[in-house]
Amino acid sequence: MGTNAIAMLKNYIKIAWRNLWKNKVFSGINIVGLSVGMAACIIIMLFVKYEKSFDEFHTKNIYRLNEVQKFPGMNASQKVGLSMYPMGPTIKADFPEIKNFTRVNWKEKYQTTYQDKRVFLPQVFFVDSTFLKIFDFKLISGDPNTALEKPNTAIVTAETAKKLFGDADPMGKTITHYGGDTTLFTITGVMQNVPKNSQLQFDGLFNFRTIYQSWMGSWSGNWLDTYFEIDPKADIAALEKKFPAYLKKRMPNPENVKYYELFLLPLKDIHANAGDIGLDYLNFQKFDAKSTNLFAIIAIIVLVIACINFMNLSTARSAERAKEVGIRKSIGARRFQLSMQFLGETVLLSLIALVVALILVALALPYVNNLSQRELGGPLYHSVGFILAIIGGAMFVGLLSGIYPAVFLSSYKPVKVLKGSVETGKNKGNFRNVLVVGQFASAVFLMIATIFVVKQLRFMQQKDPGFDREQIVTIPLSGQVQKNYEAFKQRLLGNAMIQGVTGAQDQLGSHLDQSGVDFKYNSEPLKNLAVTRLIVDDNYLDVYKIKMAEGKNFSRNKASIGKEYIVNESLAKMLLKDYPNAKQSSLIGQYFGFDSVGTIVGIVKDFNFNSLHHKVETMFLSNHADWGISQVSVKINAGKAAEALAFIKVTWDNINPDFPFEYQFLDDHFNEVYRADTQVSKIVGILAGLAILISCLGLFGLASYSAEKRVKEIGVRKVLGASVQNIVVLLSTHFVKLVLVANLLAWPIAWYAMNKWLGRFAYRIDINWFTFVLVAMLSVSIALLTISFQAIKAAITNPVKSLRSE
Amino acid sequence: MIKITNLEKFYRTEEVETIALNKLSMEVKKGEFVAIMGPSGCGKSTLLNILGLLDDPDAGSYLFNDIEVADFNERKRADLRKHNIGFVFQSFNLIDELTVFENVELPLIYTGVAAADRVKKVEAVLDKMQIMHRRNHYPQQLSGGQQQRVAIARAVVNTPKIILADEPTGNLDSSNGNDVMELLTDLNEQGTTIIMVTHSEHDARYSHRIIRLLDGQTVVENIMI
Structure with a gap:
């Protein structure tokens, strides 16, 4: 019995292998699709595992x-x-x-x-x-x-x-x-x-x-x-x-x-x-589980899309396998044995795909590691458990995508198929349509999501934050160097390449500290407040081009240090909350600050000192440069960045020879602020691209199958006078309809999901219909391009040839 | 060996119900060679499919070696089929992806014959069908007559008790057709029961008895010889 089972298995593998080889296009589509889907899944799995491994080595509660x-x-x-x-x-x-x-x-x-x-x-x-x-x-x-x-x-x-x-x-x-x-x-x-x-x-x-x-x-x-x-x-x-x-x-x-x-x-x-x-400073590579889960879901969708290709192409080709089913059944094969045979084929195919996938993963990992700033291909990847898991996973994928074709093919009645009257039935075609619509709906959804995610990201990076961050270099100061701030500033200002130098205790784009301040409106009782503060040099607003709404800028004299305060509009509104009839300008000259000598001298327009995830909070600026400057901001001439930086370094080395010169462009700092968002948008974009690619591969296969199946019909139509265009339209219409239905299906879901996602940002783009229409046009064009290759090929074939082939 | 009584089979489409077999009764004894004839649509093939357990009747009794099989499920039918029945089709129905040897070997795999025995049996039957030299060829590389010889080899390799042949010479020229009929006659003489559906009076003459069907009923039974 054992040897017999082996013989049967050998027979299955033989048939499977020869079938794969005989239908190179279909096998190729399936293997490419599955392996890309698997590679995406494996990489995301590695990412998820890595994320889950954070802090797992601690044993205490x-x-x-x-x-x-x-x-x-x-x-x-x-x-x-x-x-x-x-x-x-x-x-x-x-x-x-x-x-x-x-x-x-x-x-x-x-x-x-x-x-x-x-x-x-x-x-x-x-x-x-x-x-x-x-x-x-x-x-x-x-x-x-x-x-x-x-x-x-x-x-x-x-x-x-x-x-x-x-x-x-x-x-x-x-x-x-x-x-x-x-x-x-x-x-x-x-x-x-x-x-x-x-x-x-x-x-x-x-x-x-x-x-x-x-x-x-x-x-x-x-x-x-x-x-x-x-x-x-x-x-x-x-x-x-x-x-x-x-x-x-x-x-x-x-x-x-x-x-x-x-x-x-x-x-x-x-x-x-x-x-x-x-203020979550000790949280290295903080990354929201929501995004991780999102990746996992999308990766699985991509894999399912690849599985659908498999089901569709297998059932579409079922007529070719029908005869074999009939013969095997008449010889005495049981339905179960036939199901096992077909499942064996899909498992074999998915194992081949796994090998390809592993190669793809190896090729992609350096890029992914760079993008995610993690080392995903570590010992985890080589662990026996992980290897068993992916082999098991690949076999599961094979079973999953094989189960429908197996059940479907093995159900053929030998009587019918051996007479040559295989019904590829309308119902099966419908099921295939449903799957294609499902595939494209997922792909369209991901396309829409990618566009909005990228647009939101670009919006955040390009929206005017209310201050000038172009060509500004920030240089951290600490300890001894703080004492040399004034000298450093004056030396820099002596060069024409430097347009402005100022300092503060914090860098914009980071969370700023809060501190307690007192406020007294006219003769009302004193109030204690705790709001965001920014300790700055007196020329800060000028260098950053932050606009005043009321009052005046800081005075440029030592005597006024620590006595002048400038609040933002949000804080002004908050301060006047209990005095609905008071004008904003009435705040000028009011008691405000760390001690009794301070007053409000001006109000600035709100600017986004934080990332655009957050609304502008209430804040004030104080000209306490004497408390120490920890960030120098240098505005340099555009086009002379390299020379300017070289000059700044020379100046630094001159004044602070013992400390290494470090700098960062403020723009880069903001890119870092949005790094997690950028990573999410890139990964979602890549996965969306893969989803579309795999869906199109499937469509290509189906189109070539349908063209093949209709060779005789096409021949007859051409003999009767149909033009190439007629034939192309004939073969394309059906698929275009499916893609349009997929769009209609994906739109409301995408609308809902994107609204929800954008809701997490205090400053967000609007959802516009144009994007949806654009994606529809794009998806139809891609689909048409995919189909037309096959359609045109079929349409330009000499009808005599196709009619004789029957 | 085979006894059917009042066998009925209907085909339903949305509008019409067609009667393929109408209370048909007949018997085939062990060792017989029976030809079934009749015009197109008289129910010949339906009958052959039911006899071969590829299809089930809607009513009536089918005794195979005195066992009632009319109500067998698919699995039981498959088991009975692989041990007892060999098929020969008009269109040969070889599996394109398998070689001659592998095609003939297939039934032995399904019935669980050990590998060494399989080689012996397949070689013996290929020898007998004079197709041994083509053992490693694929079906498309063979002529029609050769393909049918392979198909017969596959039908008999398990030494079934009965062979059901559905117009075995329909796709062959007369010379190749005669060869096939000679082969079937040989098998019959060695004890295999044969039931053959045919349009050809010439082929029918090789049988012991002709059953003529019309509209799903037996019209005449001619005893030959």
Whole structure:
């Protein structure tokens, strides 16, 4: 029996192989379509797996503390990933289910020196000594339980150790940080490099107490992240319900309690499910799970489209296989055996497609890795589990696309097919039409989606944000260099290639900090507000060409520093909310600011200091350049970028020889702000393109089949006087109708989905009918182009030839 | 061997119902060679298909070796068919993608014969049909007579008890046709029961008995010899 099963299998494979070979066009279409669909699916699968792997290496039950803030002076409440210094220890003290806590503050480009070697570490964390008891970052040397117990201790990653010490043993060595004041750190541990799929990315861990200053302990600022290890049995929702009472009990100023709500987020959810949380600084490659799921759904649609090709082409060709079915049945084959045979063929085909798909994946991965900034082809790809999964998946795809043809073909009555009267029945044709419509509806939907996504992205990148960001170079300043800002500025302004130099504490396009300010309208009582602030140099509005709505710009004299405030229109509106009859201009000269000497001197038109995902929030600018400038903005002459940059570098090296010169064009910074959006639009666009390609392949196959089937009819029509055009129209009309129906079907769905997607943006494009009509025309043209090749070929054949072939 | 009683078969389209077999009764004994004749549309092929278990009757009884098979399901019919019945068709019906050898081997695979035995049996029957030298050719590479010889080889390779032939010479010239009829006669003489549908009085003369059908009913039975 065993050998017999093998013989049967051999027979099936033989027939399958010869059939594949005999029908090269159909096999080619199927294999190309399936392999492209599979490759897309495999890559998206790798992406999804990578996304899901974020922070999976931590074994403890870790949560991050987050806040919902609603300060007076803000239009809407905001969720932030930040918390206050005293929260960690007091929450641990008040709730027994909290097993441990650690706080993280971070510094970028942290300058460290060992002997004569100086290294700027891209990002370092200042943490409580419990950090390594909570997180599973592995030490190569040192004791994770005690390494950070004492002040002035530090753990460095292997990469950092290499940079600082070369091949020497780092343990016990002392490094120096020259900052505002000089700090020494003893290396007490060396850590493996942080895995790429960790939301926390750092080059070193430093003891928090080393930098502790008394102001930090107060309940006034949110400037760090707090993480808890919580008892796995704890009820998180119940715990969160107790936080308001906790705040009331602990916060020294009961007035402030109402501005805060606390909530917890599982560490493993932060990477993909914290889309609505702002000031989320320690969230490397934050990427919304919604987009990941969207990719997965579209990839599966692409694969299904390829499967549909298979079903359609198989059933369309069924007449050719009918005879074989009849013969096999008359010899004694059971229906089940025949079904198995046809399924075997599709499985074989999909396994061939898988091989091609794997080659495609290998070719595409470098590009995909570059686009996604992830390393998807890692060890995961070579794991036995993954390989088994894709082989299993390919076989499943084979079964899925084979099941309908198998059932359909094996149902043939031998009596009928052997008499040569195969009915390729109207019903089967209808089913095929439904599938084609389904395919094209998906493709049209994706086309429409791609166009709107790309348009929205371009809109965001090109919309006038209310300030000038062309040819502006931003240069970060830190530590010592801040002190040289004024000298640096004056030197730059001496060159004709430089049109303007200004400074601020933040870069536009990033989330700006908020701070408390006081406001008093005429003789009304004093109000405390907390709104977005931007500390700037006095010429900031000029360099950025931000337009004034009322009042005047900052004065250019030292005496007015810290006394003048400019608010945006949103804040002006908010300030006058209780005085409906007051004019905007009445705000000029009112009491406003950090202390009692400030007044509002001007109102600027709203500008988008944030990404266009968000509405313009209430904000003010203050000319406190004396507090330190951390971002210099240099407006340079268009067309002379390279020379200007070279000049800026020379000037920098002259004034700050010890610090590396770094810069970024503001435009590039904004591209980075929209990076996740760009990635989504590119991936959706590529998948949409593949969907269309595969659908057209299927259409090509069906058209060639239909032309083949109607050879005799075409011959007769031509003999009777039909022109080539007549024949082309005859063969094309049906398919064009299907594509039009697909459009009508896809439109409302696309309309709904796009409205929903665009709803996530505060500033969005409108959905216009023109795009829909354009896509309809485009899809019909593509379909026509595909069909016409076959139609014209059939139409120009000499009828004598086609009639004789019967 | 075969006994049918009051067999009925209708074909329905949307408007009309056509009676293909009208309470037909007949019997075929073991070792007989029976020819079925009649004008087009008299029900010959329908009868042959029902006898071959490719089709089922709407009413009546069909005893195959004293077993009632009229109500067999498709699977049981397929099992009975592969062990007992061989088919020869007018249009040969060979599988284009398989070689001569593979075509003839196919029934043996379905009945579960071991590989070594299969080779022996196929070679024996190809030898007998004088088509051995063409064993690795594909059907399209053969003449009509050769194709029909392959088809007969395939029908008999399983040594079925009965061969059903549907106009086996219909697509052949007279010389090739006679060869085929000689082959069938040989098989019959070796004990295989043969039922053959034919239009040809010439071919019918090779049989022991002619059953003439008209409008789904037996009109005459002629005993030959």
